[in-house]
Amino acid sequence: xxxxxxxxxxxxxxxxxxxxxxxxxxxxxxxxxxxxxxxxxxxxxxxxxxxxxxxxxxxxxxxxxxxxxxxxxxxxxxxxxxxxxxxxxxxxxxxxxxx
Amino acid sequence: xxxxxxxxxxxxxxxxxxxxxxxxxxxxxxxxxxxxxxxxxxxxxxxxxxxxxxxxxxxxxxxxxxxxxxxxxxxxxxxxxxxxxxxxxxxxxxxxxxxxxxxxxxxxxxxxxxxxxxxxxxxxxxxxxxxxxxxxxxxxxxxxxxxxxxxxxxxxxxxxxxxxxxxxxxxxxxxxxxxxxxxxxxxxxxxxxxxxxxxxxxxxxxxxxxxxxxxxxxxxxxxxxxxxxxxxxxxxxxxxxxxxxxxxxxxxxxxxxxxxxxxxxxxxxxxxxxxxxxxxxxxxxxxxxxxxxxxxxxxxxxxxxxxxxxxxxxxxxxxxxxxxxxxxxxxxxxxxxxxxxxxxxxxxxxxxxxxxxxxxxxxxxxxxxxxxxxxxxxxxxxxxxxxxxxxxxxxxxxxxxxxxxxxxxxxxxxxxxxxxxxxxxxxxxxxxxxxxxxxxxxxxxxxxxxxxxxxxxxxxxxxxxxxxxxx
Numbered sequence: 001x002x003x004x005x006x007x008x009x010x011x012x013x014x015x016x017x018x019x020x021x022x023x024x025x026x027x028x029x030x031x032x033x034x035x036x037x038x039x040x041x042x043x044x045x046x047x048x049x050x051x052x053x054x055x056x057x058x059x060x061x062x063x064x065x066x067x068x069x070x071x072x073x074x075x076x077x078x079x080x081x082x083x084x085x086x087x088x089x090x091x092x093x094x095x096x097x098x099x
Numbered sequence: 100x101x102x103x104x105x106x107x108x109x110x111x112x113x114x115x116x117x118x119x120x121x122x123x124x125x126x127x128x129x130x131x132x133x134x135x136x137x138x139x140x141x142x143x144x145x146x147x148x149x150x151x152x153x154x155x156x157x158x159x160x161x162x163x164x165x166x167x168x169x170x171x172x173x174x175x176x177x178x179x180x181x182x183x184x185x186x187x188x189x190x191x192x193x194x195x196x197x198x199x200x201x202x203x204x205x206x207x208x209x210x211x212x213x214x215x216x217x218x219x220x221x222x223x224x225x226x227x228x229x230x231x232x233x234x235x236x237x238x239x240x241x242x243x244x245x246x247x248x249x250x251x252x253x254x255x256x257x258x259x260x261x262x263x264x265x266x267x268x269x270x271x272x273x274x275x276x277x278x279x280x281x282x283x284x285x286x287x288x289x290x291x292x293x294x295x296x297x298x299x300x301x302x303x304x305x306x307x308x309x310x311x312x313x314x315x316x317x318x319x320x321x322x323x324x325x326x327x328x329x330x331x332x333x334x335x336x337x338x339x340x341x342x343x344x345x346x347x348x349x350x351x352x353x354x355x356x357x358x359x360x361x362x363x364x365x366x367x368x369x370x371x372x373x374x375x376x377x378x379x380x381x382x383x384x385x386x387x388x389x390x391x392x393x394x395x396x397x398x399x400x401x402x403x404x405x406x407x408x409x410x411x412x413x414x415x416x417x418x419x420x421x422x423x424x425x426x427x428x429x430x431x432x433x434x435x436x437x438x439x440x441x442x443x444x445x446x447x448x449x450x451x452x453x454x455x456x457x458x459x460x461x462x463x464x465x466x467x468x469x470x471x472x473x474x475x476x477x478x479x480x481x482x483x484x485x486x487x488x489x490x491x492x493x494x495x496x497x498x499x500x501x502x503x504x505x506x507x508x509x510x511x512x513x514x515x516x517x518x519x520x521x522x523x524x525x526x527x528x529x530x531x532x533x534x535x536x537x538x539x540x541x542x543x544x545x546x547x548x549x550x551x552x553x554x555x556x557x558x559x560x561x562x563x564x565x566x567x568x569x570x
Binding site for chain 2: 026054072
């Protein structure tokens with residue numbers, strides 16, 4: 001669970017969707033940060049045991065924040081910035097064929 | 100993403116835009132060399148100065164003076180004439196200094212006469228039961244969320260581990276008005292006496308007063324529990340509580356919505372290792388570090404390593420090491436740099452290294468937190484447990500590369516970054532030999548995953564096409 005500090009009110013937002021839910025994200029946030037800010041507690045399940053995972057390192061090292069972004073699977077959510085209209089989906093197990 | 104087009108060749112390519120990379124690229128560009136700085140993050144600063152040019156946390160006292168030092172570095176870099184390619188993932192570096200890099204999902208190749216690797220550090224693995232649960236993160240991750248997005252953990256937050264970053268994060272959290280339920284200090288008692296001989300030199304370092312102020316401020320506000328062992332994160336689909344023992348006493352539990360772990364950092368060696376740079380086990384820092392001369396040159400001609408990737412020494416030392424490597428690169432390519440600049444860099448670096456032995460000794464992570472047992476997951480990607488590894492060693496498996504064939508450990512997407520040190524130590528312990536003898540995963544490009552489509556779209560020479568096309 002993460003919350004935003006009271007910051008400058010002028011900060012702009014972008015509209016994204018997380019598993020079909022529309023979310024206003026802070027412009028400049030990474031996908032992983034936007035998901036945590038939106039109260040998402042896990043972003044994928046593992047291909048081995050199906051266990052839930054969430055962002056762990058936030059610096060591109062651990063690959064636990066893998067999500068499907070605009071139809072492309074296994075993107076590192078902590079390295080991609082949100083854009084208007086971006087579709088983010090939780091990744092179930094391994095990257096699917098064609099994604 | 101950056102709009103900068105990457106050219107085919109440069110005099111110098113610097114990888115990583117933390118303090119070492121920024122300083123190195125600045126020196127090279129100012130000396131007149133065509134210089135590119137390739138960095139995976141969206142903006143310059145590395146992890147220590149993460150989001151320095153765009154952080155939403157504008158109240159300077161929250162992140163502290165040591166963070167804002169980075170602004171001047173970025174400023175100098177921007178006016179140096181070096182090219183900055185942000186969002187650039189370097190996935191390959193050959194001995195001939197050909198660099199494979201992906202920007203925005205498109206791969207390309209470039210090359211440089213000299214390469215300075217400033218890939219920095221990553222947090223040491225902290226393999227405890229439950230460390231893969233959602234809600235368990237590294238302290239560094241929490242700090243990145245604070246710096247880059249103004250996000251802090253809400254609910255019951257527990258920090259656990261040891262090392263300067265743990266205290267720094269706690270201090271920054273308190274400055275930001277965030278709540279910390281408790282700090283579980285895992286610093287081993289015997290470390291305190293072992294660190295005593297190093298106190299005098301530490302007193303002379305800039306870190307002493309800063310560190311003292313910080314730890315005192317945190318201890319005034321937060322419950323700090325010391326002598327913590329047998330730490331576990333407990334939960335089903337996410338962490339719910341934390342269990343631990345105090346000085347080996349009975350087990351206690353605390354509720355927790357977020358557990359932030361940290362037990363030091365280690366060099367991020369993947370790219371250097373894949374290029375064939377010789378590394379050795381550093382027993383004082385319990386990690387692999389490249390073998391370098393006093394200018395940062397590695398065993399591979401034309402490739403230097405600077406910053407924490409050359410051995411953990413902190414942000415200020417990283418800057419000076421970056422400058423030294425850059426001065427050497429410039430001279431090797433026939434450009435002149437005043438001798439006085441080199442002398443100053445050597446002097447400053449020496450000053451920055453003064454407190455290191457104290458910090459390394461005091462915050463040396465306890466063996467039980469480096470060498471887990473039982474069902475604790477070691478390889479997060481392939482979900483390989485400590486017991487599986489020690490059992491496989493008992494079968495006669497001699498090293499990490501053979502271990503891959505048995506268990507697939509280290510073969511997931513993170514390519515051993517979160518398990519490599521643990522696996523080497525567990526095998527060394529099981530065999531009763533030093534880690535140096537056990538070795539590390541053999542790393543090959545691509546050191547970051549890229550798609551086959553990206554590889555296929557790379558420009559090909561006529562000879563390369565003819566080699567595979569049937570006439």
